[in-house]
Amino acid sequence: xxxxxxxxxxxxxxxxxxxxxxxxxxxxxxxxxxxxxxxxxxxxxxxxxxxxxxxxxxxxxxxxxxxxxxxxxxxxxxxxxxxxxxxxxxxxxxxxxxxxxxxxxxxxxxxxxxxxxxxxxxxxxxxxxxxxxxxxxxxxxxxxxxxxxxxxxxxxxxxxxxxxxxxxxxxxxxxxxxxxxxxxxxxxxxxxxxxxxxxxxxxxxxxxxxxxxxxxxxxxxxxxxxxxxxxxxxxxxxxxxxxxxxxxxxxxxxxxxxxxx
Numbered sequence: 320x321x322x323x324x325x326x327x328x329x330x331x332x333x334x335x336x337x338x339x340x341x342x343x344x345x346x347x348x349x350x351x352x353x354x355x356x357x358x359x360x361x362x363x364x365x366x367x368x369x370x371x372x373x374x375x376x377x378x379x380x381x382x383x384x385x386x387x388x389x390x391x392x393x394x395x396x397x398x399x400x401x402x403x404x405x406x407x408x409x410x411x412x413x414x415x416x417x418x419x420x421x422x423x424x425x426x427x428x429x430x431x432x433x434x435x436x437x438x439x440x441x442x443x444x445x446x447x448x449x450x451x452x453x454x455x456x457x458x459x460x461x462x463x464x465x466x467x468x469x470x471x472x473x474x475x476x477x478x479x480x481x482x483x484x485x486x487x488x489x490x491x492x493x494x495x496x497x498x499x500x501x502x503x504x505x506x507x508x509x510x511x512x513x514x515x516x517x518x519x520x521x522x523x524x525x526x527x528x529x530x531x532x533x534x535x536x537x538x539x540x541x542x543x544x545x546x547x548x549x550x551x552x553x554x555x556x557x558x559x560x561x562x563x564x565x566x567x568x569x570x571x572x573x574x575x576x577x578x579x580x
Contacts, residue, residue: 320346320386320509321367321478327380328362328371336362338533339381343526344478349500349510351524351541353517353554359533360513361408364480367511368405369395385478400428402477408486410467414456418447421455421466425473432475439506440469443499461492468499478509485516493519517554521545 321344328337336359344350354360365371367383369390383391390398413421422440426433441448444465450458455466464484471479481500485493497519504510504523514520521527521541529537529550537544544550 320344321511322384322387323363323367323381324384325381326363326366326378326383326391328359328366328376329379330362330374330376336376336533337366340530340533340535341381342528342535342538344509344511346477346509347504347507348526349504349512349524351517351520351527351544352511352513352530353515353520353527353544353550354513354530355515357532358530360530361482363530364405364482364511364513366391367398368403368480369393369398370405396428399474399476402475403480404471404474404476404478405480406467406471406482406484408482410460410463412455412463412466412470414454416455417452418455418458418466419451421470422447422451422473425470428474433473436473436475440472443472443502444469461488461495464488464492464496465499468496468503472503472508476508478511479503480511480513482513483515484512485514485519497523515554517550518545521550 323340323342326337326340327335329335340363352360352363362376365374365376366378371377378391382389385401385403390401413424422437423433426436429436446462447465447469450462455463458466468484484496488496493516500510500512501523512520512524521544524541527539527541527544528535
């Protein structure tokens with residue numbers, strides 16, 4: 320479905336952020352993309368959704384293809400009409416509007432299916448249905464995240480790009496978001512999940528990639544990444560025997576040279 324081939328992205332003609340990134344997201348799958356802050360995860364999503372221009376970035380090499388069709392030079396509105404939607408980090412809801420007004424804005428590319436889309440979103444997020452007339456800015460952090468995901472679903476996307484959906488949420492809410500992602504996928508939507516919460520992402524994904532300093536350094540089935548000693552140390556804070564490691568131990572990245580060699 321989605322293919323990223325040898326992608327290079329530069330900001331302001333100076334800063335090279337992505338350096339030959341390649342990955343595949345098959346139709347109907349959940350694919351996880353892991354990486355620390357500054358690794359280039361959000362830049363990759365912007366390249367897919369057409370939002371690089373807004374931030375002074377451009378693709379200088381490689382391609383992003385959807386079903387074999389290049390999309391990296393298309394305007395964001397065209398990308399949305401092809402069935403790709405992004406839920407940005409930080410939720411980005413319209414705080415002054417009501418919950419339902421936010422959702423209706425998400426259906427601007429498919430107004431004829433508004434009722435069907437609302438039913439789907441309210442079925443996935445009963446708490447959002449209960450608060451549909453409430454001003455969105457007064458929702459809790461978890462409810463705002465649900466609203467952001469629900470708004471993206473209003474256009475009936477084929478591919479959903481999720482940027483750190485668990486960021487800042489309590490463990491109980493992270494579990495809810497995890498279950499919702501699984502249900503969205505079961506309903507037929509392909510998901511590219513960008514996360515620092517490796518345990519959550521790899522538990523539900525079929526395949527995973529690790530992005531470090533603009534390059535893919537690991538590419539394996541999710542269950543293999545979850546069992547990998549490096550992943551367990553760097554992203555789960557666990558040592559070889561499963562014991563919790565201190566931040567001081569983890570941050571030194573003793574095996575990083577092997578990753579990046």
